[in-house]
Amino acid sequence: MGRKPSDVWQGTLALMVLKTLDTMGSMHGYGIARRIEQTSGDRLSVNYGTLYPALLKLEQEGYIAGEWGASEANRKARYYKLTRAGRKRLEKAAREWDDTQEIVARFFSPDEAS
């Protein structure tokens, strides 16, 4: 892969965080960042200066809840998990994303061009 990992852009980051927490259950900031990078096949790099404000924003909006806990290596870390509102938000966002994708895809599909 000759390509340099690009920074995640703002709006989508929140969605990725929600999806990650949906898949992984409860997770700390480091884990969320790693997971997003891995899922993207290392094509995205997560900047903590972007991630943490995004986490805080989601927390303030009540989509996720944070709680102190112990990591696998027995380190103290703050674990985030989806709230019910967050799950609803994710479902809605996923539907919207599907719609958007489908519409945009139609514009680029060869059948449509003819």
Next chain:
Amino acid sequence: MRPLRAWWIRLTGLFNVRRRTEQFDAELQSVIAMHVDDALRRGVAPEEARRQALIAVGGVQSVRDAYRDRGGLPWIESLTQDVRFAARMLRKSPGFTAVAVVILALGIGANSAIFSLVNALLLRPLNGGHPRGAFVGLYSGDRTRPDRFREFSYPEYVDIRRQNDVFNDLLAESVARPGLTEDGLTRRVMTGLVSSNYFSTLGVTLAAGRPFTLEEERPASGAAVAIVGYSYWRQHGLTPDVIGRSIVISGRPFTIVGVAPEGFNGTMPVIAPELFLPFGAASLITERPDGSNRIADDRAALTLLLAGTLKEGTSIEAGELRLAALASAFEAAYPQFNQNQRLIVHPRSRVSMGPSPRSDTGPAAGAVVLMAIAGLVLLVACLNLANILLARGAMRRQEIAIRLALGGGRARIVRQLLVEGVLLSTMGGAAALLAAWWAASRAVSSLTAVLPMPIAMNVSPDGRVVSAVAIASIGSILLFALGPAWRLSAPDLAMTLKESAPLTSRHRRRIAVPALLVGAQVALSVALLISAGVFLRASVTAASMDPGFPLAGGLIAEVDPRMIGQDDVHGRTTYAALLEHIRSTARVSSASVASMVPFGLTQYGRQVHRNGVSTSAGFTVVGADYFATLGLAVVSGREFTIVEENAATDPVAIVDQILVDRLFNGESPLGQTVRLTGRDQPDELVRVVGVVGKVRDDVLQPPTAHVYVPFGSHYQSEMTIHVRTAPGGEAAMLEPLRAAIQRVDARLPILSLKTMSDHRDATPSLWAVTFTARLFVAFGVIAGVLATAGLYGLRAYLVTQRRREIGIRIALGATRTNVISQLLKEGAWNAAGGLIVGTVLAVGLIQVLRQSGMLYEVQAFDPIVFTVAPLVLAMAAAAASYVPARRALRVDPTVALRPE
């Protein structure tokens, strides 16, 4: 909802910054630790693992900042910083802060004081009531004479109340001033004579007791019941047993049946009734001497004013249309009283009460003019403060330049300076609110001293006044702070960093704005000072106006035997005894009685007819020797005699020269007969037995025509005793006069006792002129002082800037006189333009003010005023330029030239 929730959490986040920061630091540390753990697992050396972790995390501080910004509300945080910084800056220069706050307090205070008065007069809800629907007056007007209106009779009121489908409620009222006796002292009290539904129509619940009944409302019922005002109840300890207590009104016992609620002023504008009586009690108390306010079950007794609340959905026009049918029914049934009378619905005036519908456009226009003038004062204050801020900004240039150089945004600096302005104007506004309250209360109490009745003007600050002050404060911030903030934050001032005091600054351009501001201040204050001068002249002229008789040596005492229940026969005896006693008192050269006193509040008139020509004239009932006592010359004929004073004789009259000029074409009026007519009055044929000189009844009006008739044939209980003594001895005569009256009958209330000069000085129209003059002088002086201070500030600043130039000129051999005259000349230029513009402005302003009618017999272009006012300001300006110039010269040239 979600954004709101987030916003709230961020707002509360402002208050636990430290705890949040610590928590986040811990979280960040755990992230770094996990990075290190990972790297160690991959077999990286510990040192290297830590280095890589830190790189991965990025700048710890910038992550922390980003997190903190999201955690709180950054703009509020920086605003708090600005406020703290501004407060520190202001505390650091207490002198400047004090001056700025005082300037603003004066400027805003002048506005809010005027506004408090306007608010009390025109805007504030009249009473604590909540009428159901729009409260309007009902008027009866002559269809053929659009300017003719009349009051209603009681039967007419009852008919309209019963038969209309326009009003929810319709009340009727009249006014009386009976005597109220408490602790042996009797005084007149403003009293509302009201219908039984008066309080319910106004939506007012009594504080105690009950309203009047329909039976008590019936005119002939003789119901001796009263509802007292709240202030009466408070004076008597707010005890519940006030209901049922007895109270002596006009010499008769009345029973208190109710107490009006606190703050209730009735429907009367400005004047507050202290007592309410039902129509049934009207015949028991003092009526007007000519019986013109009698309330009776008689269609000829037209004495009631009507007002009510319109039914929901009924407009004034629709209401009038529906009342037209009622009016024509009355016209058909009672042609004698209701011919051509139509019913008119009109909003009630806030400032006058009478039978004709009136709008408040006149007072409103006056209010606008006064507010505009107060606005000028605020404008001067703001211009002044703007100048001070600019000059101060010059000292802060270095600070601002450093901030700009360090990357501070211009918006942030403007905001910082504006926040300082906000702090200043908040303090100024608060001070202004208190000052205005004080000033407006003073104004009202000075009016109360003039009027013999309580004034219901609540000038305490309410929501409207506070908003007005807030608007004035915000407006003044825009005026005084925004401009300087914008100029001072201009990036080109970064130059300042390099040089401290430019030797040959481009000061012409740089001071153009401040110089213009000072010029404008001078112009406005000259205009205000000249107007003040014109009003002062007017008040002096009014006070020195010849009333037609000498004031010195004259005394008056007002009595009314009906107030202690004496009927006409008894009253005549009392007056005869009084006059006999007073005339024999030592140092009394003559004494008499009169129904009307020049400059008095009440005036009665008659039409005087002769050979088909008629004119209106003041109608005064007088005793023997009245003209000698007043000091009015008898031109021909004679005074009334003691016989004419004591009993009805041949109908005779004395007229004044104005009447003679109008009716007699150079013939001698003596022995001629004239006819006197008046509304509700029987016609009288009287023989003229004397002619007297002219008398002025109002200090602001030319003398008017008068006809005098003798006391014996026109007895009335409400008279004023006139006494003449040696000029200068009148003040010492007050107590002997009181003693003489009391010796005749100790119960007789002395309603007023004063010298003629004091009486003249307490005339409401003279008060109005004097008050306006004082107001303008206050405004003018405030503006003048501000303008002078502004000029001083500008000159001082400019001279300081040019210390080096002055130093060089002195070093090169310029004499001190040279330098000073040069500097003074510049100062003169600053002021001269303002003086000229201001004088022109004053001419226009005075033209507007003349419309008020208060500038009686005053020239628009008074040469003395137009010379003195600009001269005073010119001298102040000269002093303001001279002092800084002197100070600059005191500096040693070598010191001034040494680079800093």
